Amino acid sequence: MTTERAYHHGDLRRAILAAALDVIAAEGPTALSLRDLARRAGVSHAAPAHHFKDRAGLLTAIAVEGYGLLAATLQKAESLRDLGLQYVRFAAAHPAHFQVMFRPELLRPDDPELLAARERTRNQLHTAVEGYSDDPAIGVMAAWSMAHGFATLLLSHNLDGLLDGRDPEEAFLSLTNEMFQSAKNPATG
Structure with a gap:
Protein backbone atom coordinates (compact mmCIF):
# COMPACT_ATOMS: atom_id res chain seq x y z
CA MET A 1 0.00 0.00 0.00
CA THR A 2 1.47 3.36 -0.96
CA THR A 3 1.31 6.39 1.25
CA GLU A 4 -1.04 8.17 -1.15
CA ARG A 5 -3.35 5.17 -1.10
CA ALA A 6 -3.23 5.21 2.71
CA TYR A 7 -4.30 8.84 2.53
CA HIS A 8 -7.31 7.95 0.41
CA HIS A 9 -8.29 5.38 3.02
CA GLY A 10 -8.17 7.98 5.80
CA ASP A 11 -4.72 7.13 7.16
CA LEU A 12 -2.96 10.41 6.32
CA ARG A 13 -3.40 11.79 9.83
CA ARG A 14 -1.68 8.75 11.36
CA ALA A 15 1.02 8.76 8.67
CA ILE A 16 1.81 12.42 9.35
CA LEU A 17 1.87 11.83 13.12
CA ALA A 18 4.21 8.86 12.69
CA ALA A 19 6.53 10.81 10.41
CA ALA A 20 6.50 13.75 12.84
CA LEU A 21 7.42 11.48 15.75
CA ASP A 22 10.35 10.13 13.73
CA VAL A 23 11.60 13.65 12.98
CA ILE A 24 11.20 14.73 16.61
CA ALA A 25 13.05 11.66 17.89
CA ALA A 26 15.94 12.31 15.49
CA GLU A 27 16.10 16.12 15.37
CA GLY A 28 13.77 17.58 18.00
CA PRO A 29 10.39 19.29 17.69
CA THR A 30 11.73 22.52 16.23
CA ALA A 31 12.86 20.63 13.10
CA LEU A 32 9.27 19.89 12.07
CA SER A 33 7.90 21.24 8.83
CA LEU A 34 4.46 20.35 7.48
CA ARG A 35 5.85 20.67 3.95
CA ASP A 36 8.61 18.15 4.74
CA LEU A 37 6.14 15.77 6.39
CA ALA A 38 3.88 15.98 3.32
CA ARG A 39 6.85 15.14 1.12
CA ARG A 40 7.69 12.15 3.35
CA ALA A 41 4.08 10.95 3.15
CA GLY A 42 3.97 11.43 -0.63
CA VAL A 43 1.07 13.88 -0.58
CA SER A 44 0.60 17.52 -1.59
CA HIS A 45 2.17 20.11 0.68
CA ALA A 46 -1.31 21.33 1.66
CA ALA A 47 -2.66 17.90 2.69
CA PRO A 48 -1.38 17.88 6.32
CA ALA A 49 -3.07 21.22 6.94
CA HIS A 50 -6.45 19.54 6.40
CA HIS A 51 -5.83 17.52 9.55
CA PHE A 52 -3.72 19.86 11.69
CA LYS A 53 -4.09 23.37 10.22
CA ASP A 54 -0.52 24.25 11.16
CA ARG A 55 2.60 23.11 12.98
CA ALA A 56 1.17 24.04 16.39
CA GLY A 57 -1.88 21.91 15.62
CA LEU A 58 0.30 18.94 14.75
CA LEU A 59 2.40 19.33 17.88
CA THR A 60 -0.74 19.72 19.98
CA ALA A 61 -2.10 16.45 18.53
CA ILE A 62 1.18 14.75 19.45
CA ALA A 63 0.97 16.14 22.99
CA VAL A 64 -2.65 14.97 23.37
CA GLU A 65 -1.64 11.51 22.18
CA GLY A 66 1.32 11.58 24.56
CA TYR A 67 -0.81 12.48 27.57
CA GLY A 68 -3.14 9.61 26.69
CA LEU A 69 -0.21 7.20 26.55
CA LEU A 70 1.17 8.60 29.80
CA ALA A 71 -2.19 8.24 31.57
CA ALA A 72 -2.43 4.61 30.42
CA THR A 73 1.11 3.95 31.66
CA LEU A 74 0.50 5.61 35.03
CA GLN A 75 -2.59 3.45 35.59
CA LYS A 76 -0.24 0.49 35.99
CA ALA A 77 1.36 2.03 39.09
CA GLU A 78 0.84 0.30 42.41
CA SER A 79 2.40 2.96 44.65
CA LEU A 80 3.75 6.50 44.52
CA ARG A 81 7.29 5.19 43.87
CA ASP A 82 5.96 2.96 41.12
CA LEU A 83 4.12 5.93 39.64
CA GLY A 84 7.47 7.71 39.29
CA LEU A 85 9.00 4.60 37.75
CA PHE A 102 6.09 19.84 28.15
CA ARG A 103 6.86 22.58 25.64
CA PRO A 104 3.82 24.88 25.96
CA GLU A 105 5.33 27.44 23.61
CA LEU A 106 4.97 24.89 20.78
CA LEU A 107 1.33 24.02 21.49
CA ARG A 108 -2.12 25.54 21.29
CA PRO A 109 -2.58 26.26 25.00
CA ASP A 110 -6.37 26.55 24.85
CA ASP A 111 -6.99 23.34 22.89
CA PRO A 112 -9.84 21.51 24.69
CA GLU A 113 -8.41 18.04 24.02
CA LEU A 114 -5.02 19.09 25.36
CA LEU A 115 -6.52 20.65 28.47
CA ALA A 116 -8.59 17.52 29.17
CA ALA A 117 -5.64 15.17 28.58
CA ARG A 118 -3.39 17.19 30.91
CA GLU A 119 -6.09 17.26 33.57
CA ARG A 120 -6.53 13.46 33.48
CA THR A 121 -2.79 12.99 34.00
CA ARG A 122 -2.62 15.58 36.79
CA ASN A 123 -5.56 13.92 38.55
CA GLN A 124 -3.69 10.62 38.54
CA ILE A 138 3.83 20.42 47.33
CA GLY A 139 3.66 16.61 47.24
CA VAL A 140 2.65 16.67 43.58
CA MET A 141 5.43 19.12 42.73
CA ALA A 142 7.99 17.01 44.57
CA ALA A 143 6.95 13.71 43.00
CA TRP A 144 6.58 15.16 39.51
CA SER A 145 9.85 17.07 39.74
CA MET A 146 11.76 13.97 40.74
CA ALA A 147 10.34 11.74 38.01
CA HIS A 148 10.34 14.43 35.31
CA GLY A 149 13.83 15.61 36.18
CA PHE A 150 15.23 12.10 36.12
CA ALA A 151 13.47 11.31 32.83
CA THR A 152 14.68 14.54 31.23
CA LEU A 153 18.27 13.98 32.35
CA LEU A 154 18.08 10.37 31.17
CA LEU A 155 16.79 11.24 27.69
CA SER A 156 19.34 14.02 27.24
CA HIS A 157 22.14 11.58 28.23
CA ASN A 158 23.18 13.76 31.14
CA LEU A 159 23.04 10.75 33.46
CA ASP A 160 25.24 8.49 31.35
CA GLY A 161 28.36 9.03 33.45
CA LEU A 162 26.50 8.79 36.73
CA LEU A 163 24.65 5.63 35.73
CA ASP A 164 27.97 4.00 34.82
CA GLY A 165 26.22 1.02 33.22
CA ARG A 166 23.48 0.75 35.84
CA ASP A 167 19.93 0.10 34.71
CA PRO A 168 18.12 3.48 34.71
CA GLU A 169 15.00 2.02 36.34
CA GLU A 170 17.04 0.52 39.17
CA ALA A 171 18.87 3.81 39.57
CA PHE A 172 15.57 5.68 39.80
CA LEU A 173 14.28 3.28 42.45
CA SER A 174 17.54 3.71 44.39
CA LEU A 175 17.12 7.47 44.12
CA THR A 176 13.59 7.30 45.53
CA ASN A 177 14.78 5.00 48.32
CA GLU A 178 17.49 7.51 49.14
CA MET A 179 15.03 10.42 49.13
CA PHE A 180 12.42 8.61 51.22
CA GLN A 181 15.08 7.47 53.68
CA SER A 182 16.38 11.02 53.97
CA ALA A 183 12.87 12.28 54.63
CA LYS A 184 12.40 9.77 57.47
CA ASN A 185 15.86 10.24 58.99
CA PRO A 186 17.03 13.80 58.42
CA ALA A 187 20.76 14.26 58.84
CA THR A 188 21.82 15.97 62.01
CA GLY A 189 24.64 18.28 62.48
Missing part, protein backbone atom coordinates in the same frame (compact mmCIF):
# COMPACT_ATOMS: atom_id res chain seq x y z
CA GLN A 86 6.11 4.34 35.28
CA TYR A 87 6.66 8.00 34.38
CA VAL A 88 10.33 7.32 33.62
CA ARG A 89 9.37 4.23 31.60
CA PHE A 90 6.92 6.30 29.57
CA ALA A 91 9.59 8.90 28.78
CA ALA A 92 12.06 6.22 27.70
CA ALA A 93 9.46 4.44 25.54
CA HIS A 94 8.01 7.62 23.99
CA PRO A 95 10.81 10.19 23.85
CA ALA A 96 9.32 12.20 20.98
CA HIS A 97 5.98 12.59 22.77
CA PHE A 98 7.81 13.49 25.97
CA GLN A 99 9.80 16.21 24.20
CA VAL A 100 6.61 17.85 22.92
CA MET A 101 4.23 17.48 25.86
CA LEU A 125 -0.71 12.27 40.16
CA HIS A 126 -2.85 14.06 42.74
CA THR A 127 -4.60 10.80 43.62
CA ALA A 128 -1.29 8.97 44.01
CA VAL A 129 0.15 11.67 46.30
CA GLU A 130 -2.87 11.80 48.63
CA GLY A 131 -1.84 10.63 52.06
CA TYR A 132 1.89 11.13 51.43
CA SER A 133 2.02 14.86 52.05
CA ASP A 134 0.34 17.36 54.36
CA ASP A 135 0.32 19.77 51.41
CA PRO A 136 -0.89 17.89 48.30
CA ALA A 137 0.30 20.64 45.93
Whole structure:
Protein backbone atom coordinates (compact mmCIF):
# COMPACT_ATOMS: atom_id res chain seq x y z
CA MET A 1 0.00 0.00 0.00
CA THR A 2 1.47 3.36 -0.96
CA THR A 3 1.31 6.39 1.25
CA GLU A 4 -1.04 8.17 -1.15
CA ARG A 5 -3.35 5.17 -1.10
CA ALA A 6 -3.23 5.21 2.71
CA TYR A 7 -4.30 8.84 2.53
CA HIS A 8 -7.31 7.95 0.41
CA HIS A 9 -8.29 5.38 3.02
CA GLY A 10 -8.17 7.98 5.80
CA ASP A 11 -4.72 7.13 7.16
CA LEU A 12 -2.96 10.41 6.32
CA ARG A 13 -3.40 11.79 9.83
CA ARG A 14 -1.68 8.75 11.36
CA ALA A 15 1.02 8.76 8.67
CA ILE A 16 1.81 12.42 9.35
CA LEU A 17 1.87 11.83 13.12
CA ALA A 18 4.21 8.86 12.69
CA ALA A 19 6.53 10.81 10.41
CA ALA A 20 6.50 13.75 12.84
CA LEU A 21 7.42 11.48 15.75
CA ASP A 22 10.35 10.13 13.73
CA VAL A 23 11.60 13.65 12.98
CA ILE A 24 11.20 14.73 16.61
CA ALA A 25 13.05 11.66 17.89
CA ALA A 26 15.94 12.31 15.49
CA GLU A 27 16.10 16.12 15.37
CA GLY A 28 13.77 17.58 18.00
CA PRO A 29 10.39 19.29 17.69
CA THR A 30 11.73 22.52 16.23
CA ALA A 31 12.86 20.63 13.10
CA LEU A 32 9.27 19.89 12.07
CA SER A 33 7.90 21.24 8.83
CA LEU A 34 4.46 20.35 7.48
CA ARG A 35 5.85 20.67 3.95
CA ASP A 36 8.61 18.15 4.74
CA LEU A 37 6.14 15.77 6.39
CA ALA A 38 3.88 15.98 3.32
CA ARG A 39 6.85 15.14 1.12
CA ARG A 40 7.69 12.15 3.35
CA ALA A 41 4.08 10.95 3.15
CA GLY A 42 3.97 11.43 -0.63
CA VAL A 43 1.07 13.88 -0.58
CA SER A 44 0.60 17.52 -1.59
CA HIS A 45 2.17 20.11 0.68
CA ALA A 46 -1.31 21.33 1.66
CA ALA A 47 -2.66 17.90 2.69
CA PRO A 48 -1.38 17.88 6.32
CA ALA A 49 -3.07 21.22 6.94
CA HIS A 50 -6.45 19.54 6.40
CA HIS A 51 -5.83 17.52 9.55
CA PHE A 52 -3.72 19.86 11.69
CA LYS A 53 -4.09 23.37 10.22
CA ASP A 54 -0.52 24.25 11.16
CA ARG A 55 2.60 23.11 12.98
CA ALA A 56 1.17 24.04 16.39
CA GLY A 57 -1.88 21.91 15.62
CA LEU A 58 0.30 18.94 14.75
CA LEU A 59 2.40 19.33 17.88
CA THR A 60 -0.74 19.72 19.98
CA ALA A 61 -2.10 16.45 18.53
CA ILE A 62 1.18 14.75 19.45
CA ALA A 63 0.97 16.14 22.99
CA VAL A 64 -2.65 14.97 23.37
CA GLU A 65 -1.64 11.51 22.18
CA GLY A 66 1.32 11.58 24.56
CA TYR A 67 -0.81 12.48 27.57
CA GLY A 68 -3.14 9.61 26.69
CA LEU A 69 -0.21 7.20 26.55
CA LEU A 70 1.17 8.60 29.80
CA ALA A 71 -2.19 8.24 31.57
CA ALA A 72 -2.43 4.61 30.42
CA THR A 73 1.11 3.95 31.66
CA LEU A 74 0.50 5.61 35.03
CA GLN A 75 -2.59 3.45 35.59
CA LYS A 76 -0.24 0.49 35.99
CA ALA A 77 1.36 2.03 39.09
CA GLU A 78 0.84 0.30 42.41
CA SER A 79 2.40 2.96 44.65
CA LEU A 80 3.75 6.50 44.52
CA ARG A 81 7.29 5.19 43.87
CA ASP A 82 5.96 2.96 41.12
CA LEU A 83 4.12 5.93 39.64
CA GLY A 84 7.47 7.71 39.29
CA LEU A 85 9.00 4.60 37.75
CA GLN A 86 6.11 4.34 35.28
CA TYR A 87 6.66 8.00 34.38
CA VAL A 88 10.33 7.32 33.62
CA ARG A 89 9.37 4.23 31.60
CA PHE A 90 6.92 6.30 29.57
CA ALA A 91 9.59 8.90 28.78
CA ALA A 92 12.06 6.22 27.70
CA ALA A 93 9.46 4.44 25.54
CA HIS A 94 8.01 7.62 23.99
CA PRO A 95 10.81 10.19 23.85
CA ALA A 96 9.32 12.20 20.98
CA HIS A 97 5.98 12.59 22.77
CA PHE A 98 7.81 13.49 25.97
CA GLN A 99 9.80 16.21 24.20
CA VAL A 100 6.61 17.85 22.92
CA MET A 101 4.23 17.48 25.86
CA PHE A 102 6.09 19.84 28.15
CA ARG A 103 6.86 22.58 25.64
CA PRO A 104 3.82 24.88 25.96
CA GLU A 105 5.33 27.44 23.61
CA LEU A 106 4.97 24.89 20.78
CA LEU A 107 1.33 24.02 21.49
CA ARG A 108 -2.12 25.54 21.29
CA PRO A 109 -2.58 26.26 25.00
CA ASP A 110 -6.37 26.55 24.85
CA ASP A 111 -6.99 23.34 22.89
CA PRO A 112 -9.84 21.51 24.69
CA GLU A 113 -8.41 18.04 24.02
CA LEU A 114 -5.02 19.09 25.36
CA LEU A 115 -6.52 20.65 28.47
CA ALA A 116 -8.59 17.52 29.17
CA ALA A 117 -5.64 15.17 28.58
CA ARG A 118 -3.39 17.19 30.91
CA GLU A 119 -6.09 17.26 33.57
CA ARG A 120 -6.53 13.46 33.48
CA THR A 121 -2.79 12.99 34.00
CA ARG A 122 -2.62 15.58 36.79
CA ASN A 123 -5.56 13.92 38.55
CA GLN A 124 -3.69 10.62 38.54
CA LEU A 125 -0.71 12.27 40.16
CA HIS A 126 -2.85 14.06 42.74
CA THR A 127 -4.60 10.80 43.62
CA ALA A 128 -1.29 8.97 44.01
CA VAL A 129 0.15 11.67 46.30
CA GLU A 130 -2.87 11.80 48.63
CA GLY A 131 -1.84 10.63 52.06
CA TYR A 132 1.89 11.13 51.43
CA SER A 133 2.02 14.86 52.05
CA ASP A 134 0.34 17.36 54.36
CA ASP A 135 0.32 19.77 51.41
CA PRO A 136 -0.89 17.89 48.30
CA ALA A 137 0.30 20.64 45.93
CA ILE A 138 3.83 20.42 47.33
CA GLY A 139 3.66 16.61 47.24
CA VAL A 140 2.65 16.67 43.58
CA MET A 141 5.43 19.12 42.73
CA ALA A 142 7.99 17.01 44.57
CA ALA A 143 6.95 13.71 43.00
CA TRP A 144 6.58 15.16 39.51
CA SER A 145 9.85 17.07 39.74
CA MET A 146 11.76 13.97 40.74
CA ALA A 147 10.34 11.74 38.01
CA HIS A 148 10.34 14.43 35.31
CA GLY A 149 13.83 15.61 36.18
CA PHE A 150 15.23 12.10 36.12
CA ALA A 151 13.47 11.31 32.83
CA THR A 152 14.68 14.54 31.23
CA LEU A 153 18.27 13.98 32.35
CA LEU A 154 18.08 10.37 31.17
CA LEU A 155 16.79 11.24 27.69
CA SER A 156 19.34 14.02 27.24
CA HIS A 157 22.14 11.58 28.23
CA ASN A 158 23.18 13.76 31.14
CA LEU A 159 23.04 10.75 33.46
CA ASP A 160 25.24 8.49 31.35
CA GLY A 161 28.36 9.03 33.45
CA LEU A 162 26.50 8.79 36.73
CA LEU A 163 24.65 5.63 35.73
CA ASP A 164 27.97 4.00 34.82
CA GLY A 165 26.22 1.02 33.22
CA ARG A 166 23.48 0.75 35.84
CA ASP A 167 19.93 0.10 34.71
CA PRO A 168 18.12 3.48 34.71
CA GLU A 169 15.00 2.02 36.34
CA GLU A 170 17.04 0.52 39.17
CA ALA A 171 18.87 3.81 39.57
CA PHE A 172 15.57 5.68 39.80
CA LEU A 173 14.28 3.28 42.45
CA SER A 174 17.54 3.71 44.39
CA LEU A 175 17.12 7.47 44.12
CA THR A 176 13.59 7.30 45.53
CA ASN A 177 14.78 5.00 48.32
CA GLU A 178 17.49 7.51 49.14
CA MET A 179 15.03 10.42 49.13
CA PHE A 180 12.42 8.61 51.22
CA GLN A 181 15.08 7.47 53.68
CA SER A 182 16.38 11.02 53.97
CA ALA A 183 12.87 12.28 54.63
CA LYS A 184 12.40 9.77 57.47
CA ASN A 185 15.86 10.24 58.99
CA PRO A 186 17.03 13.80 58.42
CA ALA A 187 20.76 14.26 58.84
CA THR A 188 21.82 15.97 62.01
CA GLY A 189 24.64 18.28 62.48
